[in-house]
Amino acid sequence: MQPRGGSFGSLEEGKESTTRITSQTNRSFPLRLLQFILLLLGIGIVFSVLSMYASWYIKVQNEVPMIHPKFQRCVQESKDIESWIKPPLNLSHYMNDTELFWRASFVPKIKEYPFKRTPKIAFMFLTRGPLPMAPLWERFFKGNEKLYSIYVHTFPSYRPDFPPSSVFYGRQIPSQVAEWGRMSMCDAERRLLANALLDISNEWFILLSEACIPLQNFSIIYRYISRSRFSFVGSFDEPGPYGRGRYNDKMSLEVNITDWRKGSQWFEVNRKLAVDIIRDTTYYPKFEKFCRPACYVDEHYFQTMLSIESPHLLANRSLTWADWSRGGAHPATFGKADIKDNLFQKIFDGELCLYNNQPTKLCFLFARKFAPSALDHLLEHSSKFFGY
Ligand SMILES: *[C@@H]1O[C@H](CO)[C@@H](O)[C@H](O)[C@H]1NC(C)=O
Ligand SMILES: *[C@@H]1O[C@H](CO)[C@@H](O)[C@H](O)[C@H]1NC(C)=O
Ligand SMILES: *[C@@H]1O[C@H](CO)[C@@H](O)[C@H](O)[C@H]1NC(C)=O
Ligand SMILES: *[C@@H]1O[C@H](CO)[C@@H](O)[C@H](O)[C@H]1NC(C)=O
Ligand SMILES: *[C@@H]1O[C@H](CO)[C@@H](O)[C@H](O)[C@H]1NC(C)=O
16 A cells, blocks of 8 residues: 555554454453553552652651751841841851952942941951960950951961950961961961951951050040051061062062062051952962062062052051060060050150151050060059050
Protein backbone atom coordinates (compact mmCIF):
# COMPACT_ATOMS: atom_id res chain seq x y z
CA MET A 1 0.00 0.00 0.00
CA GLN A 2 1.34 3.39 -1.02
CA PRO A 3 1.13 6.12 1.66
CA ARG A 4 -1.21 8.85 0.49
CA GLY A 5 -0.24 11.68 2.74
CA GLY A 6 0.83 12.04 6.40
CA SER A 7 -2.45 12.31 8.29
CA PHE A 8 -4.48 9.95 6.17
CA GLY A 9 -1.79 7.30 6.37
CA SER A 10 -1.74 7.21 10.15
CA LEU A 11 -5.52 7.07 10.39
CA GLU A 12 -5.55 3.98 8.23
CA GLU A 13 -2.91 2.31 10.42
CA GLY A 14 -4.91 3.05 13.61
CA LYS A 15 -7.96 1.41 12.13
CA GLU A 16 -5.95 -1.62 11.21
CA SER A 17 -4.47 -2.20 14.71
CA THR A 18 -7.86 -1.85 16.41
CA THR A 19 -9.22 -4.67 14.35
CA ARG A 20 -6.18 -6.79 15.18
CA ILE A 21 -6.62 -6.43 18.99
CA THR A 22 -10.34 -7.29 18.81
CA SER A 23 -9.56 -10.46 16.99
CA GLN A 24 -6.80 -11.40 19.48
CA THR A 25 -9.05 -10.97 22.59
CA ASN A 26 -11.09 -13.98 21.87
CA ARG A 27 -8.11 -16.06 20.89
CA SER A 28 -5.87 -15.73 24.08
CA PHE A 29 -7.65 -15.19 27.39
CA PRO A 30 -4.64 -16.16 29.63
CA LEU A 31 -2.52 -13.42 28.00
CA ARG A 32 -5.21 -10.83 28.94
CA LEU A 33 -5.14 -12.06 32.55
CA LEU A 34 -1.37 -11.69 32.64
CA GLN A 35 -1.65 -8.10 31.37
CA PHE A 36 -4.20 -7.34 34.08
CA ILE A 37 -1.95 -8.74 36.81
CA LEU A 38 1.01 -6.74 35.51
CA LEU A 39 -1.13 -3.59 35.53
CA LEU A 40 -2.12 -4.19 39.17
CA LEU A 41 1.53 -4.78 40.04
CA GLY A 42 2.52 -1.51 38.31
CA ILE A 43 -0.13 0.47 40.18
CA GLY A 44 1.09 -1.08 43.43
CA ILE A 45 4.68 -0.06 42.79
CA VAL A 46 3.67 3.51 41.90
CA PHE A 47 1.63 3.76 45.09
CA SER A 48 4.38 2.50 47.36
CA VAL A 49 6.92 4.85 45.78
CA LEU A 50 4.49 7.74 46.25
CA SER A 51 3.87 6.91 49.91
CA MET A 52 7.61 6.54 50.60
CA TYR A 53 8.18 9.97 49.07
CA ALA A 54 5.30 11.44 51.08
CA SER A 55 6.63 10.16 54.40
CA TRP A 56 10.17 11.39 53.54
CA TYR A 57 8.78 14.80 52.65
CA ILE A 58 6.86 15.09 55.95
CA LYS A 59 9.98 14.04 57.86
CA VAL A 60 12.13 16.67 56.14
CA GLN A 61 9.48 19.31 56.83
CA ASN A 62 9.59 18.47 60.53
CA GLU A 63 13.38 18.59 60.58
CA VAL A 64 13.53 22.24 59.43
CA PRO A 65 14.65 23.99 62.62
CA MET A 66 12.43 26.55 64.28
CA ILE A 67 13.59 30.06 63.39
CA HIS A 68 15.07 31.54 66.52
CA PRO A 69 13.17 34.68 67.61
CA LYS A 70 16.39 36.67 67.38
CA PHE A 71 16.71 35.89 63.67
CA GLN A 72 13.02 36.46 63.06
CA ARG A 73 13.59 39.95 64.35
CA CYS A 74 16.53 40.34 61.93
CA VAL A 75 14.31 39.32 59.05
CA GLN A 76 11.79 41.89 60.12
CA GLU A 77 14.37 44.60 60.70
CA SER A 78 15.95 44.20 57.29
CA LYS A 79 12.90 46.01 55.96
CA ASP A 80 13.76 49.36 57.52
CA ILE A 81 16.70 51.74 57.37
CA GLU A 82 17.74 50.88 60.95
CA SER A 83 19.21 47.57 59.84
CA TRP A 84 21.52 49.31 57.36
CA ILE A 85 22.87 51.95 59.70
CA LYS A 86 23.17 49.83 62.83
CA PRO A 87 26.80 48.99 63.67
CA PRO A 88 27.70 45.30 63.91
CA LEU A 89 26.77 43.97 67.39
CA ASN A 90 29.81 41.73 67.53
CA LEU A 91 33.18 42.80 66.12
CA SER A 92 34.30 39.28 65.28
CA HIS A 93 33.94 38.25 61.64
CA TYR A 94 35.47 35.81 59.18
CA MET A 95 36.49 38.22 56.41
CA ASN A 96 40.15 38.30 55.40
CA ASP A 97 41.75 41.70 54.70
CA THR A 98 40.85 41.66 50.98
CA GLU A 99 37.20 41.05 51.76
CA LEU A 100 37.14 43.41 54.75
CA PHE A 101 38.73 46.32 52.87
CA TRP A 102 36.34 45.83 49.97
CA ARG A 103 33.33 45.90 52.26
CA ALA A 104 34.68 48.83 54.27
CA SER A 105 35.25 50.93 51.13
CA PHE A 106 31.51 51.34 50.44
CA VAL A 107 30.70 55.05 50.24
CA PRO A 108 27.16 56.43 49.81
CA LYS A 109 26.77 58.57 46.70
CA ILE A 110 23.91 60.57 48.21
CA LYS A 111 25.63 62.83 50.67
CA GLU A 112 22.60 63.77 52.75
CA TYR A 113 21.71 61.18 55.39
CA PRO A 114 17.95 60.47 55.48
CA PHE A 115 18.13 59.88 59.26
CA LYS A 116 19.63 61.64 62.25
CA ARG A 117 23.30 60.69 62.19
CA THR A 118 25.35 61.56 65.25
CA PRO A 119 28.95 61.45 64.04
CA LYS A 120 31.26 59.48 66.33
CA ILE A 121 34.99 59.38 66.95
CA ALA A 122 36.56 55.94 66.55
CA PHE A 123 39.35 55.46 69.08
CA MET A 124 41.64 52.80 67.60
CA PHE A 125 44.12 51.22 69.99
CA LEU A 126 47.15 49.51 68.50
CA THR A 127 48.79 47.35 71.17
CA ARG A 128 50.61 44.07 71.60
CA GLY A 129 48.23 43.07 74.38
CA PRO A 130 47.20 44.81 77.57
CA LEU A 131 45.94 48.39 77.86
CA PRO A 132 47.48 49.52 81.18
CA MET A 133 45.91 52.99 80.90
CA ALA A 134 42.39 51.55 80.50
CA PRO A 135 41.09 52.88 83.88
CA LEU A 136 42.03 56.42 82.87
CA TRP A 137 40.35 56.01 79.49
CA GLU A 138 37.22 54.60 81.17
CA ARG A 139 36.98 57.76 83.22
CA PHE A 140 37.54 59.90 80.13
CA PHE A 141 34.80 58.14 78.11
CA LYS A 142 32.20 58.08 80.88
CA GLY A 143 28.95 59.81 79.96
CA ASN A 144 29.71 60.19 76.23
CA GLU A 145 28.45 56.81 75.03
CA LYS A 146 26.76 58.07 71.87
CA LEU A 147 29.82 59.95 70.61
CA TYR A 148 32.58 57.37 70.37
CA SER A 149 33.40 53.78 69.50
CA ILE A 150 36.47 51.75 70.43
CA TYR A 151 38.55 49.25 68.44
CA VAL A 152 41.53 47.31 69.76
CA HIS A 153 44.16 45.52 67.63
CA THR A 154 46.41 43.16 69.62
CA PHE A 155 48.65 40.22 68.93
CA PRO A 156 46.29 37.57 67.54
CA SER A 157 46.82 35.17 70.45
CA TYR A 158 46.09 37.81 73.11
CA ARG A 159 42.78 37.41 74.98
CA PRO A 160 41.82 40.54 76.89
CA ASP A 161 39.90 40.01 80.14
CA PHE A 162 37.84 43.19 80.43
CA PRO A 163 34.59 42.72 82.40
CA PRO A 164 31.31 43.25 80.48
CA SER A 165 30.92 46.63 82.22
CA SER A 166 34.14 47.93 80.59
CA VAL A 167 34.09 50.16 77.51
CA PHE A 168 36.79 47.87 76.11
CA TYR A 169 34.75 44.68 76.51
CA GLY A 170 34.33 42.86 73.18
CA ARG A 171 36.12 45.62 71.23
CA GLN A 172 39.05 43.50 69.99
CA ILE A 173 39.06 43.17 66.19
CA PRO A 174 40.37 40.12 64.29
CA SER A 175 44.11 40.85 64.42
CA GLN A 176 47.42 39.69 62.97
CA VAL A 177 51.03 40.03 64.02
CA ALA A 178 52.34 43.59 63.50
CA GLU A 179 56.04 44.43 63.66
CA TRP A 180 57.26 47.94 64.39
CA GLY A 181 58.63 49.73 61.34
CA ARG A 182 57.36 47.06 58.91
CA MET A 183 54.44 46.99 56.48
CA SER A 184 52.60 44.64 58.83
CA MET A 185 52.27 47.67 61.14
CA CYS A 186 50.52 49.68 58.40
CA ASP A 187 48.40 46.59 57.66
CA ALA A 188 47.25 46.59 61.28
CA GLU A 189 46.40 50.30 61.06
CA ARG A 190 44.42 49.73 57.87
CA ARG A 191 42.66 46.79 59.54
CA LEU A 192 41.65 49.07 62.41
CA LEU A 193 40.37 51.69 59.97
CA ALA A 194 38.45 49.12 57.93
CA ASN A 195 36.75 47.59 60.97
CA ALA A 196 35.84 51.06 62.23
CA LEU A 197 34.50 52.06 58.79
CA LEU A 198 31.92 49.26 59.05
CA ASP A 199 30.08 51.52 61.51
CA ILE A 200 28.60 54.24 59.31
CA SER A 201 28.40 56.63 62.29
CA ASN A 202 32.17 56.81 62.72
CA GLU A 203 33.35 60.08 61.15
CA TRP A 204 36.81 60.59 62.69
CA PHE A 205 39.45 57.94 63.34
CA ILE A 206 42.24 58.30 65.89
CA LEU A 207 45.15 55.90 66.19
CA LEU A 208 46.45 55.43 69.74
CA SER A 209 48.91 53.19 71.53
CA GLU A 210 48.69 51.48 74.90
CA ALA A 211 51.03 54.19 76.24
CA CYS A 212 48.77 57.11 75.17
CA ILE A 213 46.60 59.18 77.51
CA PRO A 214 43.99 61.87 76.81
CA LEU A 215 45.03 65.38 77.88
CA GLN A 216 41.60 67.04 77.81
CA ASN A 217 38.08 66.07 78.75
CA PHE A 218 35.89 64.39 76.17
CA SER A 219 33.82 67.42 75.20
CA ILE A 220 36.89 69.49 74.41
CA ILE A 221 38.43 66.71 72.33
CA TYR A 222 35.17 66.06 70.48
CA ARG A 223 34.68 69.73 69.69
CA TYR A 224 38.31 70.21 68.61
CA ILE A 225 38.22 67.30 66.18
CA SER A 226 34.69 67.72 64.87
CA ARG A 227 35.12 71.43 64.11
CA SER A 228 38.51 71.15 62.45
CA ARG A 229 38.66 71.71 58.72
CA PHE A 230 41.78 69.55 58.54
CA SER A 231 42.78 66.05 59.57
CA PHE A 232 45.67 65.80 62.00
CA VAL A 233 48.33 63.84 60.18
CA GLY A 234 51.92 64.73 61.02
CA SER A 235 53.56 65.33 57.65
CA PHE A 236 56.66 67.30 56.81
CA ASP A 237 59.49 67.37 54.31
CA GLU A 238 62.77 66.65 56.11
CA PRO A 239 65.95 67.05 54.06
CA GLY A 240 68.29 64.97 56.27
CA PRO A 241 69.17 61.26 56.33
CA TYR A 242 66.08 60.36 58.43
CA GLY A 243 63.76 62.17 56.01
CA ARG A 244 64.56 62.33 52.30
CA GLY A 245 67.51 60.03 53.05
CA ARG A 246 65.02 57.15 53.32
CA TYR A 247 63.56 57.79 49.87
CA ASN A 248 64.19 55.18 47.18
CA ASP A 249 64.44 56.24 43.51
CA LYS A 250 62.68 53.06 42.42
CA MET A 251 59.34 54.56 43.48
CA SER A 252 59.87 57.77 41.50
CA LEU A 253 56.99 57.05 39.08
CA GLU A 254 54.48 57.18 41.94
CA VAL A 255 56.36 59.36 44.43
CA ASN A 256 58.68 62.19 43.46
CA ILE A 257 61.37 62.97 46.06
CA THR A 258 59.74 66.38 46.51
CA ASP A 259 56.52 64.57 47.56
CA TRP A 260 58.29 62.40 50.15
CA ARG A 261 56.98 63.08 53.66
CA LYS A 262 57.79 62.03 57.18
CA GLY A 263 55.60 62.22 60.26
CA SER A 264 54.31 60.66 63.43
CA GLN A 265 52.58 57.30 63.16
CA TRP A 266 49.77 58.51 65.47
CA PHE A 267 47.23 60.10 63.14
CA GLU A 268 43.67 61.38 63.13
CA VAL A 269 41.81 61.17 59.80
CA ASN A 270 38.25 61.77 58.69
CA ARG A 271 36.08 59.21 56.93
CA LYS A 272 37.11 60.24 53.43
CA LEU A 273 40.82 59.86 54.16
CA ALA A 274 40.19 56.60 56.02
CA VAL A 275 38.58 55.15 52.88
CA ASP A 276 41.45 56.53 50.75
CA ILE A 277 43.93 54.70 52.98
CA ILE A 278 42.23 51.30 52.89
CA ARG A 279 41.50 51.41 49.15
CA ASP A 280 45.01 52.37 48.09
CA THR A 281 46.64 50.03 45.60
CA THR A 282 48.90 52.61 43.93
CA TYR A 283 51.35 53.44 46.68
CA TYR A 284 51.04 50.32 48.83
CA PRO A 285 53.15 47.98 46.63
CA LYS A 286 55.89 50.62 46.25
CA PHE A 287 56.18 51.31 49.98
CA GLU A 288 56.03 47.63 50.76
CA LYS A 289 58.89 46.91 48.38
CA PHE A 290 61.09 49.98 48.69
CA CYS A 291 60.53 51.27 52.23
CA ARG A 292 62.00 48.69 54.56
CA PRO A 293 64.14 49.31 57.64
CA ALA A 294 66.01 51.62 58.01
CA CYS A 295 63.07 53.19 56.16
CA TYR A 296 60.30 52.92 58.78
CA VAL A 297 57.21 52.65 56.64
CA ASP A 298 54.75 53.74 59.35
CA GLU A 299 56.50 57.14 59.40
CA HIS A 300 56.20 57.67 55.64
CA TYR A 301 53.48 55.72 53.84
CA PHE A 302 50.19 57.39 54.87
CA GLN A 303 51.96 60.73 55.36
CA THR A 304 53.33 60.76 51.80
CA MET A 305 50.28 59.24 50.13
CA LEU A 306 47.82 61.65 51.76
CA SER A 307 50.08 64.64 51.03
CA ILE A 308 50.04 63.75 47.35
CA GLU A 309 46.32 62.97 47.10
CA SER A 310 44.72 65.41 49.54
CA PRO A 311 47.24 68.03 50.73
CA HIS A 312 44.45 70.56 51.31
CA LEU A 313 42.82 68.28 53.92
CA LEU A 314 45.86 67.91 56.16
CA ALA A 315 46.88 69.97 59.20
CA ASN A 316 50.38 68.48 58.83
CA ARG A 317 50.70 68.00 62.57
CA SER A 318 49.86 65.21 65.00
CA LEU A 319 47.55 65.60 68.02
CA THR A 320 49.72 63.27 70.09
CA TRP A 321 52.52 64.82 72.09
CA ALA A 322 55.78 62.98 72.74
CA ASP A 323 59.05 64.11 74.28
CA TRP A 324 61.87 63.83 71.77
CA SER A 325 64.14 66.24 73.63
CA ARG A 326 66.61 63.53 74.69
CA GLY A 327 67.28 62.59 71.04
CA GLY A 328 67.51 58.99 69.85
CA ALA A 329 65.07 56.70 68.06
CA HIS A 330 62.40 56.63 70.78
CA PRO A 331 60.68 59.37 72.78
CA ALA A 332 60.89 59.52 76.57
CA THR A 333 58.73 57.24 78.71
CA PHE A 334 57.14 58.74 81.81
CA GLY A 335 56.83 56.67 84.95
CA LYS A 336 55.51 57.28 88.43
CA ALA A 337 58.23 59.77 89.44
CA ASP A 338 57.68 61.95 86.34
CA ILE A 339 54.00 62.70 86.94
CA LYS A 340 54.14 66.26 88.25
CA ASP A 341 52.18 69.40 87.51
CA ASN A 342 55.01 70.92 85.52
CA LEU A 343 55.13 67.99 83.06
CA PHE A 344 51.66 68.83 81.75
CA GLN A 345 52.18 72.56 82.13
CA LYS A 346 55.09 72.16 79.73
CA ILE A 347 52.78 70.54 77.18
CA PHE A 348 49.96 73.06 77.58
CA ASP A 349 52.20 76.13 77.53
CA GLY A 350 54.38 74.92 74.72
CA GLU A 351 54.63 76.07 71.16
CA LEU A 352 51.91 77.80 69.17
CA CYS A 353 50.24 75.96 66.31
CA LEU A 354 47.48 76.62 63.78
CA TYR A 355 43.90 75.49 64.27
CA ASN A 356 41.67 76.26 61.27
CA ASN A 357 44.39 78.73 60.24
CA GLN A 358 44.25 80.56 63.60
CA PRO A 359 47.13 80.41 66.08
CA THR A 360 46.37 78.49 69.30
CA LYS A 361 48.18 77.03 72.30
CA LEU A 362 45.93 73.98 72.36
CA CYS A 363 48.00 71.80 70.01
CA PHE A 364 47.91 68.38 71.65
CA LEU A 365 44.92 66.32 72.78
CA PHE A 366 46.86 63.13 73.62
CA ALA A 367 50.32 62.34 74.98
CA ARG A 368 52.71 59.41 75.10
CA LYS A 369 54.55 57.46 76.39
CA PHE A 370 53.29 56.60 79.83
CA ALA A 371 54.45 53.53 81.74
CA PRO A 372 51.96 51.42 83.75
CA SER A 373 53.59 52.71 86.94
CA ALA A 374 52.28 56.21 86.13
CA LEU A 375 48.64 55.13 86.22
CA ASP A 376 47.89 55.62 89.93
CA HIS A 377 49.22 59.18 89.98
CA LEU A 378 47.36 60.03 86.80
CA LEU A 379 44.09 58.66 88.18
CA GLU A 380 44.57 60.52 91.43
CA HIS A 381 45.08 63.89 89.72
CA SER A 382 43.17 63.45 86.47
CA SER A 383 40.58 66.08 87.31
CA LYS A 384 43.26 68.66 88.19
CA PHE A 385 45.52 67.80 85.22
CA PHE A 386 43.01 67.08 82.48
CA GLY A 387 39.56 68.18 83.65
CA TYR A 388 37.95 64.71 83.71
C1 LIG B 1 40.93 36.46 50.86
O1 LIG B 1 40.13 35.44 50.30
C2 LIG B 1 39.92 35.59 48.89
C3 LIG B 1 38.96 34.50 48.46
O2 LIG B 1 39.33 33.26 48.97
C4 LIG B 1 41.25 35.52 48.16
O3 LIG B 1 41.07 35.74 46.78
C5 LIG B 1 42.17 36.61 48.71
O4 LIG B 1 43.45 36.52 48.10
C6 LIG B 1 42.31 36.48 50.21
N1 LIG B 1 43.07 37.62 50.71
C7 LIG B 1 44.02 37.52 51.63
C8 LIG B 1 44.70 38.78 52.04
O5 LIG B 1 44.33 36.46 52.13
C1 LIG C 1 31.29 37.48 69.33
O1 LIG C 1 31.10 36.29 68.63
C2 LIG C 1 32.09 35.30 68.89
C3 LIG C 1 31.79 34.09 68.02
O2 LIG C 1 31.43 34.44 66.75
C4 LIG C 1 32.08 34.92 70.35
O3 LIG C 1 33.12 33.99 70.62
C5 LIG C 1 32.30 36.18 71.19
O4 LIG C 1 32.19 35.86 72.56
C6 LIG C 1 31.28 37.26 70.84
N1 LIG C 1 31.63 38.47 71.54
C7 LIG C 1 30.75 39.15 72.27
C8 LIG C 1 31.26 40.38 72.94
O5 LIG C 1 29.60 38.82 72.38
C1 LIG D 1 35.59 70.15 79.94
O1 LIG D 1 36.56 71.15 80.26
C2 LIG D 1 36.13 72.47 79.99
C3 LIG D 1 37.28 73.43 80.24
O2 LIG D 1 38.13 72.96 81.22
C4 LIG D 1 34.91 72.81 80.86
O3 LIG D 1 34.45 74.12 80.57
C5 LIG D 1 33.82 71.78 80.57
O4 LIG D 1 32.73 72.00 81.44
C6 LIG D 1 34.33 70.38 80.74
N1 LIG D 1 33.32 69.46 80.30
C7 LIG D 1 32.91 68.43 81.02
C8 LIG D 1 31.83 67.60 80.45
O5 LIG D 1 33.39 68.20 82.11
C1 LIG E 1 60.03 65.91 40.64
O1 LIG E 1 59.49 67.19 40.78
C2 LIG E 1 60.37 68.22 40.31
C3 LIG E 1 59.76 69.56 40.67
O2 LIG E 1 58.36 69.50 40.67
C4 LIG E 1 60.56 68.06 38.82
O3 LIG E 1 61.45 69.03 38.34
C5 LIG E 1 61.15 66.68 38.56
O4 LIG E 1 61.23 66.44 37.18
C6 LIG E 1 60.29 65.61 39.19
N1 LIG E 1 60.95 64.33 39.08
C7 LIG E 1 60.37 63.24 38.58
C8 LIG E 1 61.17 62.00 38.57
O5 LIG E 1 59.21 63.26 38.16
C1 LIG F 1 49.93 70.80 54.62
O1 LIG F 1 50.96 70.59 53.68
C2 LIG F 1 50.52 70.60 52.33
C3 LIG F 1 51.73 70.29 51.46
O2 LIG F 1 52.19 68.99 51.72
C4 LIG F 1 49.91 71.94 51.99
O3 LIG F 1 49.43 71.93 50.68
C5 LIG F 1 48.78 72.21 52.96
O4 LIG F 1 48.24 73.50 52.73
C6 LIG F 1 49.28 72.14 54.39
N1 LIG F 1 48.15 72.31 55.30
C7 LIG F 1 47.99 73.38 56.08
C8 LIG F 1 46.78 73.40 56.97
O5 LIG F 1 48.77 74.29 56.08
